[in-house]
Amino acid sequence: MDSTKLGIVCVSDAREPLQMAAMIASVAAVSGRPVLVLVAMNALRHFVRExxxxxxxxxxxxxxxxxxxxxxxxALFAHAIELGGARIHPCSMAMDVLGLARDDLDANLGEPMGLMQFLDEAAGGQLLSF
Amino acid sequence: MADRKLIDARGSFCPGPLMELIAAMKMVPVGDELEVLSSDRGSASEIPQWLKKAGHEHLGTSEEGGVWHIRVRRAR
Structure with missing residues (x-):
C-alpha cells in the first residue's frame, strides 16, 4: 500500500470543494494512507454543532x-475518521476569528491545531487545499 | 461454504459503496463473502482496486440492468 502522508487544508464553505476534499480524505484513509485535515476559514463553520x-x-x-x-x-469526513483513522483538526486561528470554543465544534474533530504543528506533521507528504 | 452478506448500496454515489463495504467488512470474520450492489459505475472499478490494495479477494463483478454486483471475500 502507498503510505505517503496526505495533508488537506479546507478553507471554502462551498459544497463542491468540500465534497471533493472529503471524498479524497475518505478514500485515501481507507487505503491506508495517513490523512491529516486542517479545517480553516469559512470551512470551519460547517463543523459547528448547533x-x-x-x-x-x-x-x-x-x-x-x-x-x-x-x-x-x-458524513464522508466521518467515514475517513471512523474507517480509515484520518485526523481532522480545526484551525486555531479560524476558531479565534469566528469566536468558537472547542465545545462548539463536532466531537469527532481533534484538538485545535496551529499552522506550525500542521506543517510539521504534513511535512514530506502531499498537500492539497480546497 | 461461507454466508454471503448483501450490501445494497444502490443509489449511493462514489465513494459511498466503498465506505459501506468497508464498514460491513469490519463486522464479519475473515473468510466471509460479501456482495455489494451498486448503481454507481465508478465504484465498480474503484472497489476492486481497493480490494487489491487492502489485500482482500475480488471474486468477480457482473452487471444487470445498471446494477453492478461486486463479490468479495474478507482475506485478513
Missing part, C-alpha cells in the same frame, strides 16, 4: 449533489 450553515453549491455539480441527496461531506 449552527451548521447550508453549504452553497458553488456550481452545477454542487446543485446536482444536493438534488440527488448525495452523501454529504460531513
Amino acid at each position: 449552527a451548521r450553515p447550508r453549504a452553497p453549491a458553488q456550481g452545477r455539480a454542487g446543485e446536482i449533489l444536493e438534488e440527488k441527496h448525495v452523501t454529504d461531506f460531513q
Whole structure:
C-alpha cells in the first residue's frame, strides 16, 4: 500500500470543494494512507454543532449533489475518521476569528491545531487545499 | 461454504459503496463473502482496486440492468 502522508487544508464553505476534499480524505484513509485535515476559514463553520450553515453549491455539480441527496461531506469526513483513522483538526486561528470554543465544534474533530504543528506533521507528504 | 452478506448500496454515489463495504467488512470474520450492489459505475472499478490494495479477494463483478454486483471475500 502507498503510505505517503496526505495533508488537506479546507478553507471554502462551498459544497463542491468540500465534497471533493472529503471524498479524497475518505478514500485515501481507507487505503491506508495517513490523512491529516486542517479545517480553516469559512470551512470551519460547517463543523459547528448547533449552527451548521447550508453549504452553497458553488456550481452545477454542487446543485446536482444536493438534488440527488448525495452523501454529504460531513458524513464522508466521518467515514475517513471512523474507517480509515484520518485526523481532522480545526484551525486555531479560524476558531479565534469566528469566536468558537472547542465545545462548539463536532466531537469527532481533534484538538485545535496551529499552522506550525500542521506543517510539521504534513511535512514530506502531499498537500492539497480546497 | 461461507454466508454471503448483501450490501445494497444502490443509489449511493462514489465513494459511498466503498465506505459501506468497508464498514460491513469490519463486522464479519475473515473468510466471509460479501456482495455489494451498486448503481454507481465508478465504484465498480474503484472497489476492486481497493480490494487489491487492502489485500482482500475480488471474486468477480457482473452487471444487470445498471446494477453492478461486486463479490468479495474478507482475506485478513
